Amino acid sequence: MKSFDDMKxxxxxxxxxxxELSALLSANPQLKEREHLLPFFRQRRHLSAYIGTLFTNxxxxxxxxxxxxxxxFRADLVIGDTETNVFVFVEFQAGIDDIFRKKASxxxxxxxxxxxxxxxxxxxWFWALDCMKQNAVKYKGIFxxxxxxxxKIWPMLIGCRGKDLxxxxxxxxxxxxxxxxxxxxxxxxxxxxxxxxxxDDRINLESSYWSST
Numbered sequence: 648m649k650s651f652d653d654m655k656x657x658x659x660x661x662x663x664x665x666x667e668l669s670a671l672l673s674a675n676p677q678l679k680e681r682e683h684l685l686p687f688f689r690q691r692r693h694l695s696a697y698i699g700t701l702f703t704n705x706x707x708x709x710x711x712x713x714x715x716x717x718x719x720f721r722a723d724l725v726i727g728d729t730e731t732n733v734f735v736f737v738e739f740q741a742g743i744d745d746i747f748r749k750k751a752s753x754x755x756x757x758x759x760x761x762x763x764x765x766x767x768x769x770x771x772w773f774w775a776l777d778c779m780k781q782n783a784v785k786y787k788g789i790f791x792x793x794x795x796x797x798x799k800i801w802p803m804l805i806g807c808r809g810k811d812l813x814x815x816x817x818x819x820x821x822x823x824x825x826x827x828x829x830x831x832x833x834x835x836x837x838x839x840x841x842x843x844x845x846x847d848d849r850i851n852l853e854s855s856y857w858s859s860t
Contacts, residue, residue, distance in 0.1 A: 651709040654696045662850050664694035668843050678742035699726035699735050716775040732791055732798045736772055740765035740806025742839045747816050762807050769802045773830045803835040810840030
């Protein structure tokens with residue numbers, strides 16, 4: 648089982664890497680998972696860890712890429728906060744299609760099959776994690792060696808493109824995040840464009856706070 652690396656986010660480097668994500672998205676309308684996205688995030692640890700801050704009160708201090716779950720499944724990115732005992736399992740799906748697509752016979756846009764495939768991948772990960780719980784000693788040793796209570800583990804899906812979504816599509820994406828659960832956990836779902844926008848907004852807000860204190 649792969650171990651986690653210690654991580655401390657450097658705000659200056661994080662802001663730089665968010666800018667590099669913005670540049671990548673602007674230059675590449677289509678992004679393949681293995682060719683573009685996984686190498687990009689692996690080379691930008693501060694950006695990768697900062698994704699975890701989108702979850703309330705999470706201060707990431709652990710990170711792992713391609714985290715193995717029983718061999719057949721591998722989480723693209725895992726972000727941990729051992730102080731609050733929270734982990735986020737991130738699936739990076741390809742950024743080729745728009746998150747919604749038009750079907751000739753329907754007025755309502757359909758979810759991209761690419762995005763749905765990513766959601767199915769998360770289901771398999773959390774099935775594997777549930778199986779790991781059967782080996783209580785091993786599970787505790789990995790995720791909460793110094794605590795009695797089990798960790799909170801959240802699924803996160805990042806995939807497809809789509810920055811300027813219409814009102815209905817934004818509401819559908821938000822509803823899906825709030826209402827569609829895996830193992831009783833909310834699935835935080837974002838496109839790459841929305842991810843970049845939210846991280847940029849967050850780092851700018853934090854930078855304003857730091858400069859005023």
